[in-house]
Amino acid sequence: MDQLGFQTASSVARTQGKNALTLQKGQVFEGKIIKFFPNNTAALRLGSMNVTARLEAPLSAGEEYFFQVQQNDGIPRLQVLQADQAALKSGSADQAETAKVLQALGVMNNKNNQAMLGMFQSEQLPFSKDMVQKGATILQQANAMNGAGARLLATMNQAGLPMTLQTFQSLFQVEHGASLSTQLQNLEAQLQSGNAKTMSQAETSAVANLNRKLSQTMAMTNIESFSKTDTGNKLVQLMQMSQSAHAPQAVKEGAMTLLQKTGLVSENFGSAPWLSSFKEALMQPENRAILQNLLPQTFSAQNGVSVADMEPLELFRTVMNRLTLAEGEAGRQQLQQLLTLFQNADGQSKQVDLSSSALRQAMQMIQSNEGANVTTAQERQALTVLYQGTFTNESANAGGMSTIATQLSKLMQQIGMQHEASIAQQSTTSNQQTSLLSESAQEPLKQTLMQYMNQLPTSVQDTAETLLHRITGQQLLAQEQQGPLQQTAIQVPLALGNYHTDLTVQWEGRSQEDGSLHPDHCRIIFYLEMENLGETVADVQIQNRLVTVNIFNEKEKPDMMMELLQPFLKEKLAEQNYSLSSINWKNTEDETKHHKSVYESYSGFEGVDVRI
Structure with a gap:
């Protein structure tokens, strides 16, 4: 399924490359001198961004150089990498020229490191000694020595994620793997089709425990109101x-x-x-x-x-x-x-x-x-x-959460999206309080996968491990990004009647003192692939509690349904002290493509110069 609405690893890389670039000490990148300022300060062009930095050597305006970050406090100092510039700029450099680059980085000259350097250059990605050395080992183990693998490494480095094989595999599953709902169904089918007669006692027990937890999870994906709308x-x-x-x-x-x-x-x-x-x-x-x-x-x-x-x-x-x-x-x-x-x-x-x-x-x-x-x-x-x-979705508790919102929150806990945070919280909870929790509440699907992974039959392990990587990858990409704008993303599997799909929701807005998004000014984007409407993106923009909704879909606009439901939506928003400004249906292919590019790179501030 096309991840139109999910900020995947490659989209994160594009976002960071365009809007929120953070260069680290020792990192290398190619930049063009645009203009000089006093005190050896210059404006550089790095990809699509203008940056300002202090240079360590006299250079020529209009020329491109490979720079290495020497200091990143205040206005960082940049130094031209001491190597043959022609070799650095050559995407098809021979082994001798590549060796000069690796030597300047202090990296061993071998085939894997040569391949890594070539990929970073061809993809125009900032790189470091650590990225070349560890990245080569990771991509070789993951069988991903290509441009896509290099971009994922850049994403990991830019986001400050551990440069490990497990992190890479987790992000890779989100970027290139099947949808979460599909992977859940695949594992369920494998567990139920296994032949118990050929399994050991340990394997039989592991399959039974995982199958029970998976069945609980699948049951929670069913949105009740949709099962009654056929x-x-x-x-x-x-x-x-x-x-x-x-x-x-x-x-x-x-x-x-x-x-x-x-x-x-x-x-x-x-x-x-x-x-x-x-x-x-x-x-x-x-x-x-x-x-x-x-x-x-x-x-x-x-x-x-x-x-x-x-x-x-x-x-x-x-x-x-x-x-x-x-x-x-x-x-x-x-x-x-x-x-x-x-x-x-x-x-x-x-x-x-x-x-x-x-x-x-x-x-x-x-x-x-x-x-x-x-x-x-x-x-x-x-x-x-x-x-x-x-579309009835009444409040389910005193906190004001709707029935579906409550169900989605429980489903996220069941899958294990807050698994590590829950463990940290439980460590501060008394044993008496912990004992009151049910076994299912203490053990999400992710924990069950990790607990029984090595005891599962070999034929099931690969599928289970792929699902585990997928869950971890979504946890990594759902982490909030600090700064003037807070961003959060979740993705959960849903069963709408007999149709299985994934729902993605992304929030963007300014943080309040308690860490929550400011409800008067924010943006919420929903992505859902449905049985009849297909891929649908709803972009909800809120300014001064005035709500504008843009819906992107390739199908013809359902005029009658929108006309009949708009008063109902306006009424429900008014109950929450919001006013509906407009609902716009955009279904042309060009608009969908435009929205996709905007959606994947909406974070940060576009067109703003950044000091590095």
């Missing part, structure tokens, strides 16, 4: 609205006509004679099995409910309000049985032949982008209620 449940919700005791009359009428337009119900649906016939159909012995499948225990003897004693409208509302379709094929079959009862109420005995494609066509008929089939105000009101029910 086509079948939307149709059921329209049926419920059409006869609701609480819905306004206009909404009830709109839901009724929308259902009739699908062709799945007759014109008599919901009338008094039809409701009486529906009750008679439910009481027929041949339909009892259908009712028990749709609503097990609803009319069982122990709850004292008698179908015969209920009024037809009351009975219909009871059936519809207690009905929740299962997911996937099972839900489609339940809906088919329900529509069969509806046909019996119309005096028809033929069973409904309802395919998945027919279900989609039924909803597409009333959910077309232009809303051509939604012709009345009542129908638009009914659809508004339907959409708003889809």
Whole structure:
């Protein structure tokens, strides 16, 4: 999956190269002299940035040199690397010329170091003696002696990350590996397909423990509200609205006509004679099995409910309000049985032949982008209620966190995104308090992976290790960057019904005294790949609590849905003391590419000279 919305390792390198460059003592880079100032100070051009530094030797304006940082306090001092400049600038230098460069750095002249030097030069990356020496060993062990590997090393050095093979592999998985949701599914499939008869006792125990923890994690990725928004449940919700005791009359009428337009119900649906016939159909012995499948225990003897004693409208509302379709094929079959009862109420005995494609066509008929089939105000009101029910996300606790936000927070803990921080916190917690925590709360998936890694069957170890690297890599890249702007990124796997994807959220804003982002002025960017809409980026910009939303997607703008939901969004924002300025849908390819480049390099201050 294209990591359009995630600040990957290479995007971090591009960001730092453009906006937040920090040169370290001993580092080497190529720069061009632009202008001289008094006291041996000069303006240099380094890539796309203007920098100011004090030079140790008289040089010529307009020329390019390789500089080495001698001191980085205040205005750092730079020294021209004592080597043949032609050799340094040559991307195709022969071994003799490369040897002069390595000698100037104080690095051993061997094939690996020669290859590393060539890659740093071709990629125009600042490098150091340590990066050449350790980098060559790391890239060789990781089988990544190429430009992409060199860029990852530069990212590690620039971010101050340990120059180790494990750090490199972790960042590599985020940059080039499969999505987190895919890796979780792959490991789950491998664990469940293993042959216990061929495993040792230790392997069997390790597989069982990891599989149990992985199953817990996968269960937490399911966003409940999305599991109830498939086509079948939307149709059921329209049926419920059409006869609701609480819905306004206009909404009830709109839901009724929308259902009739699908062709799945007759014109008599919901009338008094039809409701009486529906009750008679439910009481027929041949339909009892259908009712028990749709609503097990609803009319069982122990709850004292008698179908015969209920009024037809009351009975219909009871059936519809207690009905929740299962997911996937099972839900489609339940809906088919329900529509069969509806046909019996119309005096028809033929069973409904309802395919998945027919279900989609039924909803597409009333959910077309232009809303051509939604012709009345009542129908638009009914659809508004339907959409708003889809996006309900109420507060789940006294702290004001919504249901989904609370779920995502727990999921991050379950995966192990705060694993190391939790260990540090537990070390300051009394043994009595720690004992009150459940085992699952104390042990996230990351810890379980590390604990049982060496005991797993060889066929599973590679997949488990890849997942572990992926989690660690995301932890490294999610670390907040200090300075005038604070940046934080998270990525979590989600299951939207039967569709698995990753959600990425990035925050940027100024820090408050308590370390949190200032809520009046910040930027939040969401990236999500969805089953129908595909890759979607929502760029939310907040200035003085005024919210502007830019949505980037290659599909055609869903005018009707946006029109119906915008008042709902404005209302929910107002409850949090925010005002909605505008929502803009941008779907041209050029705008998407432009946004991608902006998004990957949004940190820091562009166009600002930096002293090095």
